[in-house]
Amino acid sequence: MLKVLPGFKIIQAGPQSVLQDDGRFGYQRLGFANGGPLDAESYYWAQRLCGNNTTATAIEILLGGVVLEALADTVIAITGAEMPVTINGERISLWQSHRINTGDKLEVGFTSVGLRSYLAVSGGFNVPDILGSSATVIRDEIGGLDGKALQVGQLLNINNQLSHKILMLAKSSRPKIKASSAGGAAEIELRLLPGYQFERFPEEKRQLFFSSTFRVSNRCDRMGYCLNGPDVSSGVSSLLSEGICHGAVQVPPDGQPIVLLNDRQTIGGYPKLGSVVSCDTGKLAQCGPGSRIRFSKISVRQAHSEILLASERRERTLLISLNS
Amino acid sequence: MRVEDTGENSVIAWFADKASVEVNESVVATCRNLEQSMGDTIIDLVPSYASLLVVFDPFKTHHAEVHEWLSAAFESINPTETITKVIELPVLYGEAYGPDIKRIADNAGITEFQVAQLHQSIEYRVYAIGFAPGFAYLGEIDLKLATPRLEIPRQNVPKGAVAIADRQTAVYPSESPGGWNLIGLCPTRLIDPTEKLPMPIAVGDWVRFIEIDEAQYLNLGGEL
Numbered sequence: 001m002l003k004v005l006p007g008f009k010i011i012q013a014g015p016q017s018v019l020q021d022d023g024r025f026g027y028q029r030l031g032f033a034n035g036g037p038l039d040a041e042s043y044y045w046a047q048r049l050c051g052n053n054t055t056a057t058a059i060e061i062l063l064g065g066v067v068l069e070a071l072a073d074t075v076i077a078i079t080g081a082e083m084p085v086t087i088n089g090e091r092i093s094l095w096q097s098h099r100i101n102t103g104d105k106l107e108v109g110f111t112s113v114g115l116r117s118y119l120a121v122s123g124g125f126n127v128p129d130i131l132g133s134s135a136t137v138i139r140d141e142i143g144g145l146d147g148k149a150l151q152v153g154q155l156l157n158i159n160n161q162l163s164h165k166i167l168m169l170a171k172s173s174r175p176k177i178k179a180s181s182a183g184g185a186a187e188i189e190l191r192l193l194p195g196y197q198f199e200r201f202p203e204e205k206r207q208l209f210f211s212s213t214f215r216v217s218n219r220c221d222r223m224g225y226c227l228n229g230p231d232v233s234s235g236v237s238s239l240l241s242e243g244i245c246h247g248a249v250q251v252p253p254d255g256q257p258i259v260l261l262n263d264r265q266t267i268g269g270y271p272k273l274g275s276v277v278s279c280d281t282g283k284l285a286q287c288g289p290g291s292r293i294r295f296s297k298i299s300v301r302q303a304h305s306e307i308l309l310a311s312e313r314r315e316r317t318l319l320i321s322l323n324s
Numbered sequence: 325m326r327v328e329d330t331g332e333n334s335v336i337a338w339f340a341d342k343a344s345v346e347v348n349e350s351v352v353a354t355c356r357n358l359e360q361s362m363g364d365t366i367i368d369l370v371p372s373y374a375s376l377l378v379v380f381d382p383f384k385t386h387h388a389e390v391h392e393w394l395s396a397a398f399e400s401i402n403p404t405e406t407i408t409k410v411i412e413l414p415v416l417y418g419e420a421y422g423p424d425i426k427r428i429a430d431n432a433g434i435t436e437f438q439v440a441q442l443h444q445s446i447e448y449r450v451y452a453i454g455f456a457p458g459f460a461y462l463g464e465i466d467l468k469l470a471t472p473r474l475e476i477p478r479q480n481v482p483k484g485a486v487a488i489a490d491r492q493t494a495v496y497p498s499e500s501p502g503g504w505n506l507i508g509l510c511p512t513r514l515i516d517p518t519e520k521l522p523m524p525i526a527v528g529d530w531v532r533f534i535e536i537d538e539a540q541y542l543n544l545g546g547e548l
Contacts, residue, residue, distance in 0.1 A: 025367050025368055026366075026367070026368060027368075027457075027522070028368040028369075028370050028379075029368070029369055029370055029371060029453060029526075029527065030453055030457055030458060030515070030522060030523050031453050031454045031455065031456055031457040031458055031459055031515075032457045032517070034368075130517045130518060131517050131522065139456075140456070140457050141498070142457070142517055193329065193330075193331060193332060195328055195329050195330040195331065195336075196328070196330055196336070240341075240342075240343055240372065240373040240374050240375070241372055241373060241452055241454065241461075242336065242338075242370075242372050242373075242374075242375040242377065243336065243370030243371075243372055243375065243376070243377025244377070245330045245331035245333075245334040245336075245377060245379060246331060246334075246379075247331060247332075248330070248331070265454060265455060265456075266370055266453075266454045267370065267372050267452055267453075267454035267455070268454075272330075274330070274331075275330060275331035275332070275334075277331075277332050278332060300329045300332075300387055303331075303332040304332055304333070304382055304386055304387065306332070307332055307333065307382045307383075308382065308383070311383070
């Protein structure tokens with residue numbers, strides 16, 4: 001039996017669709033960003049629904065607009081932002097796996113709530129690992145098929161895996177995606193672990209930071225989200241460049257905070273207030289420009305137990321089997 | 325050394341407020357010791373001028389234990405164990421290859437040849453790697469050559485461009501936008517993610533530049 005098969009042909013690629021596994025780790029010291037899914041929870045569920053290990057390669061689709069032709073009989077699942085998805089014109093549900101056959105046309109429409117969705121396939125997309133990962137980081141020109149977003153006409157190979165059960169994630173277990181791609185949606189709260197130069201920001205700026213509502217600006221991408229709001233600048237001039245952790249909130253001299261995400265640069269010298277926990281950066285990544293953001297404080301102990309708890313909760317969640 | 329939590333699975337150690345060879349040596353030695361003690365609980369280590377960011381696996385350890393490991397790694401530094409690695413990088417200097425060299429020469433009241441000589445006269449320390457994969461920050465250059473960044477960065481700096489900003493010098497490992505002043509071209513490939521060892525240089529190494537001519541540059545695989 002073949003281990004790798006041609007899986008899909010890209011008929012429409014959408015504004016930015018990128019192959020992602022869980023990320024490229026251990027090479028930040030050489031300047032390589034981690035990459036990986038911005039909404040790790042939706043990515044996780046897409047893998048589980050396809051019976052994959054939870055580090056397999058999926059496609060992160062920004063805003064939708066993707067059309068694929070199936071070149072094999074397999075099983076797929078789409079999670080994340082709400083959008084109409086059809087197979088041969090027939091509407092299919094998100095958060096559920098579906099059989100797809102050779103010659104079928106999979107159409108992913110544009111998002112109505114949220115920005116990013118995850119398309120997983122049984123066995124995972126087959127992409128060569130570079131530095132231990134398939135994660136696409138466009139800025140580093142690494143990962144995916146050619147270090148870039150997917151293009152019309154490209155072929156995607158898949159790892160051959162005997163098709164498995166059709167599964168569904170119960171509504172109550174699905175991540176709540178609140179923000180609308182059109183903006184003006186519900187406010188989301190990001191929990192910040194104070195750290196880095198937090199103590200060097202003037203007291204009134206720190207209070208202002210936690211008491212204000214910020215808006216997502218037009219400058220929001222896989223590197224980071226620039227927010228607009230009151231000036232919370234630190235008055236600290238230049239710092240020596242230092243390692244930047246995931247979710248770090250840096251404040252350049254203009255006083256407008258930036259939440260740094262998976263494709264952030266590895267070192268930088270702007271003062272930072274601390275970092276947003278990863279459960280919450282996933283929610284932020286579903287927010288488009290204009291979304292309203294507030295910050296609250298979380299302690300280091302809470303932040304750490306939050307990761308463990310979220311993982312345990314996910315692992316013990318059983319999927320609903322729709323056929324035997 | 326001061327250690328503080330930075331994120332749900334990361335802590336940072338600061339060694340001083342200013343960078344120096346001694347401070348950076350402590351960063352590198354602590355980093356090396358930590359690799360031994362922490363093993364596979366490490367996700368990423370990011371050494372820089374005077375700090376070390378430790379990203380750990382939250383399912384295998386926690387902040388308090390990483391604080392302990394950091395203290396132990398710092399305290400067990402053996403100053404006689406300094407490992408010194410020097411890498412030589414060939415450079416094709418000149419205005420045709422580095423368009424800012426003339427301005428740097430004029431500002432310093434010296435010739436382009438003297439700029440190249442001064443640039444080669446010092447062994448530089450690799451203080452940090454970042455900005456882009458394989459971009460190494462080297463310091464410090466002779467005060468005569470110190471030049472502020474361009475007010476308007478270039479859209480495209482060529483791969484291999486040898487550059488100066490303030491008291492630092494660097495080689496652009498791949499084509500990218502950039503605001504540093506260009507003085508020449510280096511034919512050595514500085515980053516190759518398809519290799520097991522993707523980069524010949526690490527933080528804490530030393531770099532010496534050596535002038536070559538155009539024929540040597542092309543022979544070494546340089547592109548014009």
